[in-house]
Amino acid sequence: MSAAPALVDTPPVTQDLTGPVLRLTLANPPANALSIATMEALMAALGAARDNADVRVIVIAAAGKVFSAGHDLKEMTLHRADEDRGRAFFEKTMRLCADLMQTIVTLPKPVIAEVDGLATAAGCQLVASCDLAICTDTSSFATPGVNIGLFCSTPMVALTRNVHRKQAMEMLLTGETIDASSAKEYGLVNRIVPKEYLNQVVNKYAEVIASKSPLTLKTGKEAFYHQAEMSLSDAYDYCANVMVENMLFRDAEEGIGAFLQKRKPEWKGE
Numbered sequence: 210m211s212a213a214p215a216l217v218d219t220p221p222v223t224q225d226l227t228g229p230v231l232r233l234t235l236a237n238p239p240a241n242a243l244s245i246a247t248m249e250a251l252m253a254a255l256g257a258a259r260d261n262a263d264v265r266v267i268v269i270a271a272a273g274k275v276f277s278a279g280h281d282l283k284e285m286t287l288h289r290a291d292e293d294r295g296r297a298f299f300e301k302t303m304r305l306c307a308d309l310m311q312t313i314v315t316l317p318k319p320v321i322a323e324v325d326g327l328a329t330a331a332g333c334q335l336v337a338s339c340d341l342a343i344c345t346d347t348s349s350f351a352t353p354g355v356n357i358g359l360f361c362s363t364p365m366v367a368l369t370r371n372v373h374r375k376q377a378m379e380m381l382l383t384g385e386t387i388d389a390s391s392a393k394e395y396g397l398v399n400r401i402v403p404k405e406y407l408n409q410v411v412n413k414y415a416e417v418i419a420s421k422s423p424l425t426l427k428t429g430k431e432a433f434y435h436q437a438e439m440s441l442s443d444a445y446d447y448c449a450n451v452m453v454e455n456m457l458f459r460d461a462e463e464g465i466g467a468f469l470q471k472r473k474p475e476w477k478g479e
Contacts, residue, residue: 222250229265229419230412231258238273242281243331248305255312255320262478265419265426267316268411269339270323276348279330279364280306303363306331310338310367314434317427319418323411324348325404327386333397334364337371340430341414342398345407350392353384370437372396422460422476 221244225232233254235241251269258264271277280302288295313320313335322336324344329351336342336350352361352368361368361381368377372395380387380395389401402410418426432451436444455461459479467474 220250221247222254224254226264228416229263230268230415231261231264231266232268232270235269235271235277238271239275240278240281241271241273241275241332242278242284243306243309243335244281244284245302245305247281248309252305252309252312255309255316258318259316262423265318265423266415267318267320268323268415269320269335270411271326274326275332276322276324276326276328277332277335278327279332279334306334306363307366310334310363313338313340315431317430318423319426319430321411321415322398323407324398325407327351329353329386330361330364334361334367337364337367337397343400343402343407343411343414344389344392344398345404346389346401347404348389348392348398348401349386350380350397351384351386352380353386355382356384368397422458422464422474422478424458424460424476424478425455425464428455428458 219236221235221237223234223236225234231254233251235247237244237247241247255267258267285295285299285302288298291298319341320339322339322342322344324336324342325348326345327349328336330353333350333352336344352364354361354364365377365381368380372380376395379385387395389398392398393401400410428451432448436448439447460474460476463477464474
């Protein structure tokens with residue numbers, strides 16, 4: 210009798226690089242929970258993408274009917290048996306999650322969330338942390354921690370930077386799920402599309418963005434988030450300086466020249 214084939218563990222995040230677009234897929238359905246392993250895999254993939262000149266845009270998607278249900282509550286509950294009742298593990302989880310979300314924001318390349326299904330708690334936080342978010346018309350979103358005695362305090366950070374405060378508080382205080390239309394109205398997603406067109410629309414967005422100067426995108430994304438935390442006058446001072454430096458880029462010289470000459474620019478990334 211032949212031996213049974215060895216089981217191969219599926220990685221929690223799969224990667225696919227097509228042209229300049231890197232697709233990272235949460236591959237642990239049905240919940241696609243943000244376990245330690247999943248967050249570490251995302252961090253590693255994003256770190257590698259940062260240094261890979263072939264990657265211009267990153268898409269974060271998910272397998273199955275749930276985009277992400279947030280932190281792995283079973284994994285966390287197991288550590289309540291630790292001597293410290295899980296404090297060290299909880300600190301590790303929250304710190305890693307905070308680092309992941311900040312990595313997305315500070316990454317010099319645009320990140321698009323492709324959402325088809327439910328995104329709750331830290332899963333909703335992941336969507337809010339991405340630069341753009343496109344979802345299907347059957348997707349839904351929630352910060353339901355209050356329902357289980359755990360206020361969604363870290364998801365609140367990303368939520369309040371993307372959604373109007375009254376609506377963010379409504380989500381946080383009630384824990385109720387909102388549909389795709391409400392998510393767009395709140396500012397959580399950019400666009401809603403039928404399921405059969407989701408991948409096509411996301412790829413189109415990614416390809417259009419990837420066609421721009423990578424140095425210009427890096428400069429613009431960094432400036433966008435930096436100025437958002439400043440006073441009006443400080444933001445204008447800062448962004449005026451950014452534009453001066455941007456004008457001195459070879460890519461800006463090439464882009465303006467190409468526009469005036471009615472030809473396609475050739476980006477050098479300098």
